[in-house]
Each structure stands twice: as C-alpha cells, then as structure tokens.
Amino acid sequence: MSTLKAVIEGKCPRCREGHIFKTNAYNLSKFYKMHEKCAKCNLRFEREPGFFIGAMYVNYAFTVAIIVMVGVVLAIFNLYNFYSLISTIIALVILLMPYLFRYSRIIYLHMFGGVSYEPDYLNHP
Ligand SMILES: [Zn+2]
Numbered sequence: 001m002s003t004l005k006a007v008i009e010g011k012c013p014r015c016r017e018g019h020i021f022k023t024n025a026y027n028l029s030k031f032y033k034m035h036e037k038c039a040k041c042n043l044r045f046e047r048e049p050g051f052f053i054g055a056m057y058v059n060y061a062f063t064v065a066i067i068v069m070v071g072v073v074l075a076i077f078n079l080y081n082f083y084s085l086i087s088t089i090i091a092l093v094i095l096l097m098p099y100l101f102r103y104s105r106i107i108y109l110h111m112f113g114g115v116s117y118e119p120d121y122l123n124h125p
Pocket of ligand 1: 012013014015016017018038039040041042043
C-alpha cells in the first residue's frame, strides 16, 4: 500500500493495515475518537503527550487552502464580495470539519510521528 493510499484510508504509518480512527468521518458523535494503539502492530498513535497539538498547523494549512480556493472560484464566477466569501468559507469549513480534523491528524502522524513504513513488521516485530 502506498503512503498516499494509507493516508487517504487513515491507516497506521508503520504497518498500513490498522485503522487510526474508530468510526467513519460522518459519525458526528464519534468522528474524533482514535484508537490508542494500532490493532495490528501495537504502535501508539499519540507519540508523546500533546503530540496532536501540532496537527493544528496542518489544519491551518487546509483552511488557508480553502480560503484561497473559495476566493479564486468566486472571482472566476464574478461573485466575489466580502459576505459571499465569508459565508461560503464558514459553510465549507463546518461541512468539512470532520475530514479536516481527521486528515490533519493523519497527515501529521505520517509526517512527524517518527515511524516509517515497515512492510515486514507484522511478520518480524
Ligand atoms: Zn500498525
């Protein structure tokens, strides 16, 4: 499994088989709940206390990308004004919030978790 596929499917960065989150993104009461450890290779996802605070920077990058894209799309269709920009951004960020939250953590874990893909880990831990 490629890194991109592991990130998209929310899989463990070491074995790429265990799921990071407990439910799907639109289970609104539980979308944020993570497994403490990988069910397959036992990797602890929260690498150190407060590890996922850094995922806030990934989420910030996603939000800036949304703001730029909404601004460009509104300008292309000649609908650009302050209220259409703000209301579209707020609606999109609220609708995409479960995905933004989860993918910022998944990407942060894959990039800064300090573990790399070990295809044979499950056979030879
Ligand atoms: Zn794993």
